[in-house]
Amino acid sequence: MTDVDQLARTNRDAEPVVEAERFVLGALMVEIDRNPGADALSPGDFYMPRHGRILAAIREGLAADEPVDPIAVGDRLSAAGDLQRCGGLAYLHECTAVALGNAGTVAYHAGIITAAARRRQRQQLLARAAQLVDDDEQWAQHGPELLGRLRDEQRTEQQGPRPSWRPVDIGPVLEGTYEPPRPAVGRRDDGPGLFYPGRMHTISSESEAGKTWLALHAVRAELESGNGVVYLDFEDDEGGVVGRLLAMQVKPQLLRDRFAYIKPDDAIGSLGNREDLAQVLGDLRPTLAVLDGVTEAMSLHGLEMKDNTDIAAFGKLLPRWLADRGPATVALDHVTKSAEGRGRYAIGGVHKLNGLNGAAYVLENRRPFGVGLTGRSSVYITKDRPAQLRRHALPGREGMFWFGDLVITSHEQEFVEVSLTPPASNPETGQRPTTVMTKVSRILAENPGGLSKNAIEQMAGGKATVVRTALELLVNDGFVLQRKVGAAIVHSHIRPFTIEALEEPRG
Template sequence: MFHHRAVDEVRALLVPEDFYRPAHETIYRAILALRADDAPTDPIVLTDYLLGRGDLSRVGGAPYLHVLASAPPTVANAEHYAEIVRRKADLRRLRENGIRAVQWATEPGADPDAIRSAAEAELRTERDRALASGGGRLSRYLVDGWRFVTETGADTDPLWGTREQTAWSSGESLMIVGPPGVGKTTLAHQVVLARLGLQSTVLNMPVSPSERVLYLAMDRPKQIAHAMARRITPEHEAVLRDRLAVWQGPLPATLDKEPDLLADLAAAHQADTIVIDSLKDAVSTLVDDALAVAFHNARMRALRNGVEVMELHHQRKATADAPRGQRPTLDRVYGSTWITSGAGSVLFIAGEAGDPAVAIHHLKTPTGEIGPLQVIHDHERGTTTIEPTFDPVAILRAHPGGLTTRDLAAVLSGQANPDRSAVEKARRHLERLVKSGHARKTEGAAGGTGGGQQARYQVSNLHIAVG
């Protein structure tokens, strides 16, 4: 009950007067005072605080404080326990209001209108008290519009990628999906190692550093360890000991049963990043909409606590034999639609098990779409690189005369007559290269029907020199 996180949740629901016993009201006031000063709220500090104010013996002494602190089986249920106290307090006040109304009505010369007015005033006071108690359930997460836009992370740099092309956005989960054996874990490990500062980019995109990563290795932990060992050398020991924690095997409970468990695990292991490998081992069933929503609540509670979340997941078995090269869609992701609806970014790896050459499709994008990327897994070293023949910079370098957006779209899509969507994707690729200095643009010229000249893009002189 005295855990800081529990205190923060409880004070949003309860005021000291909600407690029936005066001793509990005094103890709760002391806890709130300590928390307001950012001081510890454990029984030892609380004992000292109450002793200094002459209240310790009145509340039952130090032994009673230790009994209270150990009474709740888990701090994850603090909010539920607070709801019980609040409901009972509300019922007591309503009963007291009713008794007063009866007493008024039995007095000689009682005025019904005056009694009704007084009773309504009591009810309004009770309603206002309930709404204002510690911030109240209805306002606990309420901020004004300006703070929402400027202070809730909408303008932060991504965890992986750029602002124009974001693979993983801060405050939103990243889901990596695909059939078995296509390199989901290989890709995830590279991102994890980059979060630990052991590399700076993954797939040519920057990755921001993390303080500490908790990896939930629930799906074949030994295989996960073997896969990660491909990238590890003795000089990495200090970083891995200090900044990477690994949970091996099943969780104490599924996340749909205990939505606070994900956030509690992160807090217990002081992690600001959690990797779930994989979702099928974390939720009772993924096809039930209600359980999918319960899992999303677990995901959101972790994100709300400042924990970044990456999830590894599988595709539907029925579509495992989809034609090679066909662009996947979100309905190929296994489980309820609410699993992907709550994710911030979804990367789908398409290919055959064990195939070094696979395609990465960005099915759900925080900002601009990434790819599709044709990539090569080096299964011996545990690395993934973009296939050079599909790298826009490499393509430009191979065409000294430059390319139009339609030219690049034809190369990337493999279609002689690319559709409008493919052309627009190529245009975004080229404009980003111009902005980053990797390419230069020569504006086209307007013309009549069938005339004119399209803009052409060429690799910049700098990149020609280093090529």
């Protein structure tokens, strides 16, 4: 009789859980239905400790693109000194026999494992609370934490993945109480948020157009609101990212308490990596998770950025996995190098845009960023699945909507002002002062040496606020160049403004 049999005899409630664990491990080792349902499991979810060690060994083999049959897994366990503690090679073959000899899928049996793990967690928390309930001093010290963890467990179950083939409750929609998703993460300077909690987003741009700065602008907003942030960096290092946040005057204590910077150098499926990330999410409960460097992240996982199937697989592997746990997930990506064929898409497959359930932004640089300079990039919405962001934007070319401008003023290496300003005309009507824009464009064409803003306002006449709006729009749309000459800001003509020219794509 094996110790598993003995366990089943002494604890009948554990028997279906143990068999589910054996099924999952066996299915993974014979590559039956390998991925669906198993990704979210961690070794700590298993009732039998030996099963957790076997899962870790399988994950290590998958991450290294090595075989995960019982012999290969046995060799890996043996090298770690764990093979005998896990029942030996014979036990690994028993697990594969369970998978081959029973019906069901990995997803079904993984659900049994997850539910049992949550029950055990609740039981442990309740048992600990029962020990403290009669001791006022101990309860005052530890009781609130235990209650908070119990609430977190309830929230996790409520937010956990819904079996997708069961009917969705449409009652709130029929009753008029349904609340659509709201962009509550990050914020523009005048208040509107940028990202939807629990959904996937992208920010795309050419190099040095400010996509990382835009993400960090949202990071600062969340930290200063008392929320946590996780930053997964596949491109830079902690000096670059944390250094920028410090230059933005984010308080060091906020970064120590609420900011988790992670720089992966191996795949999420490698031994213990997903569990480590899950622990960070559980401890910090972030409202925002940033993935900086999608192309590099996909390469790290052996996936091809131009393959729609690989892109979908990566989305499920990391961005969707993160978003399903609550935070708004924002992936930073590069746009295609061809300005004419770029439109709304980033490098790689169309699925990068089609697979989003939040919003996608594209940045177009207007004035270069640099130390001692004031740079500007316009921020456009290219996709808004919940349709709550476009109301705060203006219609633009090629179906995009102008959400605002990212303005970065670098006073010195250690002090940077970053703002996200709204579009420079009425977002309710989308109307542009095209008559005044035409007039300002003509004035600048007749003064090739350039003019200051005050000079333009005097020469154009009319309301100064309308002239300033017209000038700002001409700069943002690439008709006027704004540059610093000494202490003055000078505006120069680039190309004539017409309605037709506004609709033409720029090279």
